[in-house]
Amino acid sequence: MGRAPxxxxxxxxxxxxxxxxxxxxxxxxxxxxxxxxxxxxxQKAGLKRCGKSCRLRWLNYLRPNIRHGEFSDDEDRIICTLYATIGSRWSVIAAQLPGRTDNDIKNYWNTKLKKKLFTMFPSMPFQPPLPPSNDHHTSHRFLNNSSSFNYTFSTPNFMNLDNPSQSLFVHDDHNLQSPILFPPQPPSTNLICNNIVNDNCYGYLGFQDDHQNICNSQMQQGMLMFGSTSCSSSEVEVGSCMGQIHHGNYNKDHEEKQKYQIKQEDYQTTLHDHFLGDQIQTQSFMTKNHITPLQNDLEEVKQLNFSSHLFHAGDENNATHYQKGMCSSYYY
DNA sequence: AAGGAACTCAACCGCCAGCCC
DNA sequence: AGGGCTGGCGGTTGAGTTCCT
Known part of the structure; x- marks a missing residue:
């Protein structure tokens, strides 16, 4: 029996x-x-239309303050950044662009913006991140068996051109031929990945042999997407990545920074545990505790000017042990 | 000028989460 | 508790328009 119309x-x-x-x-x-x-x-309004059709017409066209027409460069940038970060969640993206509808943005992305990016960076696979899996069995499979990684992650990346060791690259595809993560001096191991999964975030680490290609393509994307601003090495905080996303225009006040600061001590300890030698141990190294301020999903994201669900941590001062890796987490 | 290809975008479809009874 | 209903959403379609040869 089918669904009732x-x-x-x-x-x-x-x-x-x-x-x-x-x-x-x-x-x-x-x-x-x-x-x-x-x-x-x-029926009440005397229209021979489906209710859903009415809703769509109202939301996308008739309601007040709808803006149609050309998208500005700033809007382009916001769309690109958010798409690279959260994927095709058009309603969330639309929430950051007053007057724009999710349908408009979706159309704009599919017909123009995506092509524009491909034209500028033809070698760049520009894929959205996969939504976080609700299937914890699936997630844990990565944790328990990194060599049989068969999940599609295709996620954002951002970088610090002044110091690539502080850049975050997260990317992958089914065939494991795209970078999982770019380390400055990758070990000669095949891909090893480590996924961090919990209720509110997931992320992973990894190495990939073909690092030059990764570097080239990701350089382009990094420049394209997030500019080349530096991030702090002494503070491991959300603010640093937000600064990149905002092309250096990010001005978080001190209180906000404090709020989102990740404890350096926690970070170091965890990395020491898991980054010794050329191997990354297959074990979660970030827990909910590290991200508590960020876990209240999208409302939090909106309040923070849309980008704080992305977290980046890096510290070159401890490079002897783990400069080969960076980490990332995504919050939904 | 014509007609075929490519593009645009409004609208539809179907899935899913959450609410209500 | 669970089944039905609704709103919300993302993917897709296709008619109309523009571009290209």
């Missing part, structure tokens, strides 16, 4: 909306609101 398909009009229908819908909603029930609305 949301409306009587035979008796609803489909296709483009006429000006008369627009006027009817607009007038009704301005007068009575949606009444909290889109399915019942068309």
């Amino acid at each position: 949301c409306c009587d398909k035979a008796n609803v009009k489909k296709g483009p909306w006429s000006p008369e229908e627009d006027a009817k819908l607009k007038e009704f909603i301005e007068k009575y609101g949606t009444g909290g029930n889109w399915i019942a609305l068309p």
Whole structure:
């Protein structure tokens, strides 16, 4: 048995909306609101339309303060940054661009922006990150068997061109031919990856042999996406990555920095435990405790000007032990 | 000028989470 | 507790438009 239709398909009009229908819908909603029930609305408003169609028409076209037309460079940048970070979550991206709808942004990305980026950086595989898995069995499979990594991560990256050892690259594909992570001096091991998984974040570490290609492609992407600002080596904090995302314009006040600062001590201890020698031990090295201020998902992200769900940590002062690796986590 | 290809974008489809009964 | 319903969302479609040869 199939799913019950949301409306009587035979008796609803489909296709483009006429000006008369627009006027009817607009007038009704301005007068009575949606009444909290889109399915019942068309009948009340005298429209032969599916409730969902009404909702879409209102949200994407008729509601006040909708902006159509050219996207600005700033909007492009925001879309690219967010897409690289959270993927095709258009509604979240739209929430950062007042007046833009998720549909508009999705169309813009699919028809223009993506092509623009490919034209500028043809060798760059520009893929969104995979949404975090809710399947903890899947997640833990990585933790327990790094050599059989078969999951698609395709995630953002950002870098510090002044000091690549502080740059974060996270990327992957099914065939393990793309970088998992770029280390400045990669060991001659095949890919080893380490995933950090918990309820609110996941991330991973890894090495890859073909580091020159990684470097080249990721350099381009890093420049493209996030500029080349430095991040602090003494502070391991969200702020440093946000600065990069904002092309150096990021100005977090001290209090905010404190709020999101990761304890250097925790970080060092953890890395010492797991980065000795050329091998990364397959073990989670970040826990919820490290990210507590960030785990309240998207509302937090919005409040923080959209980018704080991305966390980057690096410290070259302890390079003897672990400059070969960086770490990353993504929060949803 | 014509017609085929490529592009755009409004609208639809179907899935899913959350709410309510 | 669980089944049905709804809103919200992302992916996809296809008619209309623009571009190219």
